[in-house]
Amino acid sequence: MPALQRIIPSRGKEFWDTLDPDNMKQVLEAVKEEFKRPESAHELHYLNTMSRGSPIGDSKPCYRDCLIFLLRGEFIIGGQGRVIDTGCAYRVKDEAWIWLCGTTTIVVMEEGEQRGECLRCTQESRELKPAERDGTRKEKKRAKKLLDEKFQALSASSRLHRPW
The missing domain is CATH 1.10.12 (Lyase 2-enoyl-coa Hydratase; Chain  A, domain 2)
Known part of the structure:
Protein backbone atom coordinates (compact mmCIF):
# COMPACT_ATOMS: atom_id res chain seq x y z
CA MET A 1 0.00 0.00 0.00
CA PRO A 2 1.42 3.40 -0.87
CA ALA A 3 2.08 6.31 1.43
CA LEU A 4 -1.36 7.52 2.47
CA GLN A 5 -0.59 11.07 3.41
CA ARG A 6 2.23 13.58 3.08
CA ILE A 7 2.76 15.74 6.15
CA ILE A 8 4.60 19.02 5.76
CA PRO A 9 6.29 20.05 9.03
CA SER A 10 5.86 23.57 10.41
CA ARG A 11 9.60 24.21 10.08
CA GLY A 12 10.54 25.02 6.52
CA LYS A 13 12.73 22.99 4.20
CA GLU A 14 15.58 25.40 4.95
CA PHE A 15 15.66 24.25 8.59
CA TRP A 16 15.84 20.57 7.64
CA ASP A 17 18.55 21.29 5.07
CA THR A 18 20.77 22.76 7.82
CA LEU A 19 20.80 19.51 9.83
CA ASP A 20 23.73 17.15 9.45
CA PRO A 21 22.15 13.90 8.20
CA ASP A 22 25.05 11.92 9.65
CA ASN A 23 24.42 13.28 13.17
CA MET A 24 21.84 10.78 14.42
CA LYS A 25 21.29 12.50 17.78
CA GLN A 26 20.66 15.91 16.22
CA VAL A 27 18.26 14.50 13.61
CA LEU A 28 16.30 12.40 16.12
CA GLU A 29 15.95 15.31 18.55
CA ALA A 30 14.71 17.66 15.80
CA VAL A 31 12.20 15.09 14.51
CA LYS A 32 10.96 14.26 18.03
CA GLU A 33 10.47 17.96 18.76
CA GLU A 34 8.77 18.71 15.43
CA PHE A 35 6.35 15.79 15.63
CA LYS A 36 5.89 16.03 19.42
CA ARG A 37 7.10 12.48 20.02
CA PRO A 38 8.01 12.00 23.69
CA GLU A 39 8.31 8.22 23.40
CA SER A 40 11.43 6.30 24.06
CA ALA A 41 14.10 5.78 21.44
CA HIS A 42 13.05 2.22 20.57
CA GLU A 43 9.95 3.60 18.81
CA LEU A 44 12.09 5.76 16.50
CA HIS A 45 14.38 4.26 13.85
CA TYR A 46 17.15 6.26 12.17
CA LEU A 47 18.33 4.83 8.85
CA ASN A 48 21.22 6.35 6.90
CA THR A 49 22.56 4.78 3.69
CA MET A 50 25.29 5.62 1.21
CA SER A 51 24.57 3.14 -1.55
CA ARG A 52 25.70 3.64 -5.11
CA GLY A 53 24.15 0.54 -6.62
CA SER A 54 20.70 -0.96 -6.34
CA PRO A 55 18.32 0.32 -3.67
CA ILE A 56 18.80 -1.22 -0.23
CA GLY A 57 15.74 -2.98 1.16
CA ASP A 58 14.70 -2.71 4.79
CA SER A 59 11.95 -4.63 6.54
CA LYS A 60 10.54 -3.73 9.93
CA PRO A 61 7.26 -4.80 11.56
CA CYS A 62 6.41 -1.14 12.17
CA TYR A 63 6.12 -0.47 8.41
CA ARG A 64 2.55 -1.72 8.80
CA ASP A 65 1.71 1.59 10.50
CA CYS A 66 4.32 4.34 10.71
CA LEU A 67 5.37 7.84 9.84
CA ILE A 68 8.53 8.11 7.72
CA PHE A 69 10.36 11.43 7.74
CA LEU A 70 12.62 11.87 4.70
CA LEU A 71 15.58 14.11 5.54
CA ARG A 72 17.58 13.50 2.35
CA GLY A 73 17.57 11.20 -0.64
CA GLU A 74 14.62 9.10 -1.71
CA PHE A 75 12.96 5.80 -0.96
CA ILE A 76 10.68 3.40 -2.80
CA ILE A 77 7.37 2.07 -1.56
CA GLY A 78 5.84 -0.85 -3.44
CA GLY A 79 2.81 0.20 -5.47
CA GLN A 80 3.76 3.88 -5.36
CA GLY A 81 7.30 4.16 -6.59
CA ARG A 82 9.85 6.73 -5.51
CA VAL A 83 9.18 9.20 -2.72
CA ILE A 84 11.43 12.20 -3.27
CA ASP A 85 10.13 15.26 -1.37
CA THR A 86 12.64 15.80 1.43
CA GLY A 87 11.75 17.63 4.62
CA CYS A 88 8.34 15.91 4.74
CA ALA A 89 6.86 12.97 6.62
CA TYR A 90 4.78 10.26 5.01
CA ARG A 91 2.13 8.14 6.73
CA VAL A 92 2.69 4.55 5.59
CA LYS A 93 0.38 1.59 6.20
CA ASP A 94 0.55 -2.13 5.46
CA GLU A 95 4.04 -2.21 3.98
CA ALA A 96 6.48 -5.07 4.49
CA TRP A 97 9.52 -3.37 2.92
CA ILE A 98 10.82 0.01 1.90
CA TRP A 99 13.83 0.51 -0.37
CA LEU A 100 16.40 3.25 0.28
CA CYS A 101 18.00 4.74 -2.82
CA GLY A 102 21.49 6.21 -2.97
CA THR A 103 22.44 8.44 -0.07
CA THR A 104 19.28 8.56 2.03
CA THR A 105 18.45 9.48 5.62
CA ILE A 106 15.05 8.71 7.12
CA VAL A 107 13.50 8.55 10.57
CA VAL A 108 10.72 6.00 11.06
CA MET A 109 8.22 6.70 13.84
CA GLU A 110 6.11 3.76 14.99
CA GLU A 111 2.38 4.49 15.06
CA GLY A 112 -0.81 2.91 16.39
CA GLU A 113 -0.73 -0.75 17.38
CA GLN A 114 2.72 -1.15 15.82
CA ARG A 115 4.32 0.89 18.60
CA GLY A 116 6.85 -1.34 20.30
Whole structure:
Protein backbone atom coordinates (compact mmCIF):
# COMPACT_ATOMS: atom_id res chain seq x y z
CA MET A 1 0.00 0.00 0.00
CA PRO A 2 1.42 3.40 -0.87
CA ALA A 3 2.08 6.31 1.43
CA LEU A 4 -1.36 7.52 2.47
CA GLN A 5 -0.59 11.07 3.41
CA ARG A 6 2.23 13.58 3.08
CA ILE A 7 2.76 15.74 6.15
CA ILE A 8 4.60 19.02 5.76
CA PRO A 9 6.29 20.05 9.03
CA SER A 10 5.86 23.57 10.41
CA ARG A 11 9.60 24.21 10.08
CA GLY A 12 10.54 25.02 6.52
CA LYS A 13 12.73 22.99 4.20
CA GLU A 14 15.58 25.40 4.95
CA PHE A 15 15.66 24.25 8.59
CA TRP A 16 15.84 20.57 7.64
CA ASP A 17 18.55 21.29 5.07
CA THR A 18 20.77 22.76 7.82
CA LEU A 19 20.80 19.51 9.83
CA ASP A 20 23.73 17.15 9.45
CA PRO A 21 22.15 13.90 8.20
CA ASP A 22 25.05 11.92 9.65
CA ASN A 23 24.42 13.28 13.17
CA MET A 24 21.84 10.78 14.42
CA LYS A 25 21.29 12.50 17.78
CA GLN A 26 20.66 15.91 16.22
CA VAL A 27 18.26 14.50 13.61
CA LEU A 28 16.30 12.40 16.12
CA GLU A 29 15.95 15.31 18.55
CA ALA A 30 14.71 17.66 15.80
CA VAL A 31 12.20 15.09 14.51
CA LYS A 32 10.96 14.26 18.03
CA GLU A 33 10.47 17.96 18.76
CA GLU A 34 8.77 18.71 15.43
CA PHE A 35 6.35 15.79 15.63
CA LYS A 36 5.89 16.03 19.42
CA ARG A 37 7.10 12.48 20.02
CA PRO A 38 8.01 12.00 23.69
CA GLU A 39 8.31 8.22 23.40
CA SER A 40 11.43 6.30 24.06
CA ALA A 41 14.10 5.78 21.44
CA HIS A 42 13.05 2.22 20.57
CA GLU A 43 9.95 3.60 18.81
CA LEU A 44 12.09 5.76 16.50
CA HIS A 45 14.38 4.26 13.85
CA TYR A 46 17.15 6.26 12.17
CA LEU A 47 18.33 4.83 8.85
CA ASN A 48 21.22 6.35 6.90
CA THR A 49 22.56 4.78 3.69
CA MET A 50 25.29 5.62 1.21
CA SER A 51 24.57 3.14 -1.55
CA ARG A 52 25.70 3.64 -5.11
CA GLY A 53 24.15 0.54 -6.62
CA SER A 54 20.70 -0.96 -6.34
CA PRO A 55 18.32 0.32 -3.67
CA ILE A 56 18.80 -1.22 -0.23
CA GLY A 57 15.74 -2.98 1.16
CA ASP A 58 14.70 -2.71 4.79
CA SER A 59 11.95 -4.63 6.54
CA LYS A 60 10.54 -3.73 9.93
CA PRO A 61 7.26 -4.80 11.56
CA CYS A 62 6.41 -1.14 12.17
CA TYR A 63 6.12 -0.47 8.41
CA ARG A 64 2.55 -1.72 8.80
CA ASP A 65 1.71 1.59 10.50
CA CYS A 66 4.32 4.34 10.71
CA LEU A 67 5.37 7.84 9.84
CA ILE A 68 8.53 8.11 7.72
CA PHE A 69 10.36 11.43 7.74
CA LEU A 70 12.62 11.87 4.70
CA LEU A 71 15.58 14.11 5.54
CA ARG A 72 17.58 13.50 2.35
CA GLY A 73 17.57 11.20 -0.64
CA GLU A 74 14.62 9.10 -1.71
CA PHE A 75 12.96 5.80 -0.96
CA ILE A 76 10.68 3.40 -2.80
CA ILE A 77 7.37 2.07 -1.56
CA GLY A 78 5.84 -0.85 -3.44
CA GLY A 79 2.81 0.20 -5.47
CA GLN A 80 3.76 3.88 -5.36
CA GLY A 81 7.30 4.16 -6.59
CA ARG A 82 9.85 6.73 -5.51
CA VAL A 83 9.18 9.20 -2.72
CA ILE A 84 11.43 12.20 -3.27
CA ASP A 85 10.13 15.26 -1.37
CA THR A 86 12.64 15.80 1.43
CA GLY A 87 11.75 17.63 4.62
CA CYS A 88 8.34 15.91 4.74
CA ALA A 89 6.86 12.97 6.62
CA TYR A 90 4.78 10.26 5.01
CA ARG A 91 2.13 8.14 6.73
CA VAL A 92 2.69 4.55 5.59
CA LYS A 93 0.38 1.59 6.20
CA ASP A 94 0.55 -2.13 5.46
CA GLU A 95 4.04 -2.21 3.98
CA ALA A 96 6.48 -5.07 4.49
CA TRP A 97 9.52 -3.37 2.92
CA ILE A 98 10.82 0.01 1.90
CA TRP A 99 13.83 0.51 -0.37
CA LEU A 100 16.40 3.25 0.28
CA CYS A 101 18.00 4.74 -2.82
CA GLY A 102 21.49 6.21 -2.97
CA THR A 103 22.44 8.44 -0.07
CA THR A 104 19.28 8.56 2.03
CA THR A 105 18.45 9.48 5.62
CA ILE A 106 15.05 8.71 7.12
CA VAL A 107 13.50 8.55 10.57
CA VAL A 108 10.72 6.00 11.06
CA MET A 109 8.22 6.70 13.84
CA GLU A 110 6.11 3.76 14.99
CA GLU A 111 2.38 4.49 15.06
CA GLY A 112 -0.81 2.91 16.39
CA GLU A 113 -0.73 -0.75 17.38
CA GLN A 114 2.72 -1.15 15.82
CA ARG A 115 4.32 0.89 18.60
CA GLY A 116 6.85 -1.34 20.30
CA GLU A 117 6.50 -4.15 17.72
CA CYS A 118 10.08 -3.83 16.45
CA LEU A 119 11.40 -4.05 20.01
CA ARG A 120 9.30 -7.17 20.69
CA CYS A 121 10.62 -8.88 17.55
CA THR A 122 14.20 -7.98 18.44
CA GLN A 123 13.77 -9.32 21.96
CA GLU A 124 12.35 -12.60 20.62
CA SER A 125 15.42 -13.08 18.45
CA ARG A 126 17.76 -12.14 21.30
CA GLU A 127 16.11 -14.74 23.53
CA LEU A 128 16.65 -17.44 20.91
CA LYS A 129 20.38 -16.71 20.46
CA PRO A 130 21.52 -17.90 23.95
CA ALA A 131 19.31 -21.00 23.65
CA GLU A 132 20.92 -21.79 20.30
CA ARG A 133 24.37 -21.33 21.81
CA ASP A 134 24.07 -22.63 25.40
CA GLY A 135 20.89 -24.69 25.66
CA THR A 136 20.39 -28.41 25.78
CA ARG A 137 20.61 -30.26 22.50
CA LYS A 138 16.82 -30.08 22.12
CA GLU A 139 16.74 -26.33 22.94
CA LYS A 140 19.59 -25.64 20.50
CA LYS A 141 17.82 -27.51 17.72
CA ARG A 142 14.50 -25.70 18.36
CA ALA A 143 16.16 -22.25 18.55
CA LYS A 144 18.17 -22.88 15.38
CA LYS A 145 15.04 -23.99 13.55
CA LEU A 146 13.08 -20.89 14.63
CA LEU A 147 15.92 -18.53 13.70
CA ASP A 148 16.35 -20.27 10.33
CA GLU A 149 12.61 -19.97 9.67
CA LYS A 150 12.72 -16.25 10.46
CA PHE A 151 15.66 -15.78 8.11
CA GLN A 152 14.01 -17.80 5.31
CA ALA A 153 10.78 -15.81 5.67
CA LEU A 154 12.70 -12.54 5.54
CA SER A 155 14.65 -13.64 2.44
CA ALA A 156 11.49 -14.77 0.64
CA SER A 157 9.71 -11.55 1.57
CA SER A 158 12.63 -9.52 0.22
CA ARG A 159 12.46 -11.25 -3.16
CA LEU A 160 8.68 -10.95 -3.27
CA HIS A 161 8.58 -7.22 -2.48
CA ARG A 162 11.43 -5.99 -4.69
CA PRO A 163 10.26 -2.96 -6.63
CA TRP A 164 12.17 -3.94 -9.78
